[in-house]
Amino acid sequence: xxxxxxxxxxxxxxxxxxxxxxxxxxxxxxxxxxxxxxxxxxxxxxxxxxxxxxxxxxxxxxxxxxxxxxxxxxxxxxxxxxxxxxxxxxxxxxxxxxxxxxxxxxxxxxxxxxxxxxxxxxxxxxxxxxxxxxxxxxxxxxxxxxxxxxxxxxxxxxxxxxxxxxx
Numbered sequence: 001x002x003x004x005x006x007x008x009x010x011x012x013x014x015x016x017x018x019x020x021x022x023x024x025x026x027x028x029x030x031x032x033x034x035x036x037x038x039x040x041x042x043x044x045x046x047x048x049x050x051x052x053x054x055x056x057x058x059x060x061x062x063x064x065x066x067x068x069x070x071x072x073x074x075x076x077x078x079x080x081x082x083x084x085x086x087x088x089x090x091x092x093x094x095x096x097x098x099x100x101x102x103x104x105x106x107x108x109x110x111x112x113x114x115x116x117x118x119x120x121x122x123x124x125x126x127x128x129x130x131x132x133x134x135x136x137x138x139x140x141x142x143x144x145x146x147x148x149x150x151x152x153x154x155x156x157x158x159x160x161x162x163x164x165x166x167x
Contacts, residue, residue: 019101022101022106022136022141023099023101025140025141026099026101026106026108026134026141027096027097027099029048029134029140029141029142029143030094030097030108030132030143031094032048033045033048033092033094034091034092034093034094036048037077037082037086037092038085038086038090038091038092039086040077040078040082040083040086041077042074042075042077042078043070043074045073045074045077046069046070046071046072046073046074046077047069047070047074048069048142048143049069049070049073049142049143049144049146050069050135050137050142050143050144051069051070052068052069053068053069053142053143053144053145054066054067054068054069054145054146055067055069055073055076055143055145055146055148056145056146056147056148057128057146057148057149058128058148058149058150058152060081062152064149069143085114085116088116088117088118089116089117090114090115090116090117090125091114091115092112092113092114093112093113093114093115094110094111094112094130095110095111095112095113096110097109097110097111097130097132098110098164098167099167100167103136104135104136105133105134105135105136106132106133106134106135106136106141107131107132107133107134107163107167108130108131108132108134108167109129109130109131109132109160109161109163109164109167110129110130110164111127111128111129111130111151112127112128112129112130112148113126113127113128114126114127126150127150127151128148128149128150128151128157129148129149129151129157129160129161130146130147130148130160131145131146131147131160131163132144132145132146132147133145147160
């Protein structure tokens with residue numbers, strides 16, 4: 001094997017390793033969210049986003065809201081409704097998303113659920129679909145936008161699910 005061929009194989013291997021490392025870092029980032037918010041660790045949860053990034057989600061009344069990172073997001077984890085969940089016992093779980101990385105930008109599409117404790121049982125309290133846009137920063141991968149819609153049969157939830165085919 002020539003030196004040029006070895007260098008090509010090494011470069012290809014490095015690119016593959018970088019892709020795997022990016023996917024793993026993104027999975028770890030998205031799965032850090034639940035334990036932080038379930039323990040009311042507000043500031044670090046808000047700092048999973050880039051400064052000025054956002055989180056758009058479905059409200060209990062069916063409306064939507066977008067909060068900006070880090071301050072508005074960190075503030076949400078001190079809302080009375082959120083603290084009630086934390087004090088009752090809950091788990092915000094992020095299912096393994098489909099991830100697409102292109103250079104320093106990435107997208108992920110996948111489900112999330114919230115499990116809530118009620119006396120001596122646990123039940124699925126909320127299910128949603130998410131579309132994340134992410135960026136590699138000097139601090140590693142961070143969320144730019146999280147678009148979250150309840151799985152309520154709405155056109156927005158279906159449209160978000162279909163994004164999985166585009167990434």
